[in-house]
Amino acid sequence: MKCNTSFSKKLNLIKHIRHEMQISTSKGKLICSFEECNKIFSSFKTYQLHLNIRHMVDINNDTLNFEIFEDHFIQGFLANTHLWHQNEIGKLRLTTADRAQLAGKLSLGVPIQRVLNDVRDSAEGSTLNRFHLIEKRDLHNIKRDYNINKCLTKRHENDFMSVQLWAKQLAKGSNNPVSYFKHQGQDDVTTQLGKDDFFGIIKSYIFMSDDEPEFYNAWCSVMGPVSKQLLCTWHVLRSWNKNLSKIHCHEKKAIVFKTLKSLLYETDEKSLDTADFGNYFVTTYSSRIEK
Secondary structure, three states: OOOOOOOOOHHHHHHHHHHHOOOEOOOOEEEOOOOOOOOEEOOHHHHHHHHHHHOOOOOOEEEEEEEEEOOEEEEEEEEOOOOOOOOOHHHOOOOHHHHHHHHHHHHOOOOHHHHHHHHHHOOOOOOOOHHHHOOHHHHHHHHHHOOOOOOOOOOOOOHHHHHHHHHHHHHOOOOOOOOOOOOOOOOEOOOOEOOOOOOOOOOOOEEEEOOOOHHHHHHHHHHOOOOEEEEOHHHHHHHHHHHHHHOOOHHHHHHHHHHHHHHHOOOOHHHOOOHHHHHHHHHHHOOOOOO
16 A cells, blocks of 8 residues: 655654554554455564465564663564565665765764765765765764764864863873963963964975865964965865856766866876967867857
8 A cells, every 4th residue: 555645743644654554553453554455463473474475475574682771671673674665765774985984074073064065065966875865863873883072172162162171181191292282362471472472383384275265374374384285185076066066967067077087186297288279279169159
């Protein structure tokens, strides 16, 4: 029996199931869901036997035990065979590789909402799969399973307070890697450093950041300029993939993205010798589209 009725409240769905599908959880009764078969069963085993003999349906099942606290367990029943519906993408499990990829971003402190946005943006121009349908609860489960919360240095939503709490926690340990800590904007009587003074300047030759210039400008204004600035590959690919939505043809989008990636990973400047041909093509043919 198939039913396409939708409900806005879970309570209404339960009432519908009990009334229309004739399933009563309170009385422990199971009624065969095949059309023109109204047999009632008091246990799942008898219902399973009926499905196998009468309707030639073999229900694969398993019994799972869960320890809720010491020497106390609850038992769960898992039926692996489903009837009357196809496998829905949103109900499938995330693969181990996908979970590991998401755990890597979360362990670096990338906010959950940003991870969600990046994953959904990556769905453009590609085949939709379970990975593109992740929700916040999926990410929270991954953080729980990988113990990511215990690894993060973030101790407070306010960055100023978070850094201060983190430094205090490190100071209590035997192997504190921080030899001196002072917030910008605070005076230190012991070292006679003013609120705008720094203990030292970090000389850097290479600085990597995303496309936004704020981080690089802030570093240069405090620590001085660097010899070479690099852009984070992950952020560059994300920006390209997001703006490829401006190309409506999926085939062209795939070709352009593949070409951009090949240029991104090219390390020999001499191989990037297409500028002269590009100027020739623009001046000679770009204005003659109709021909």
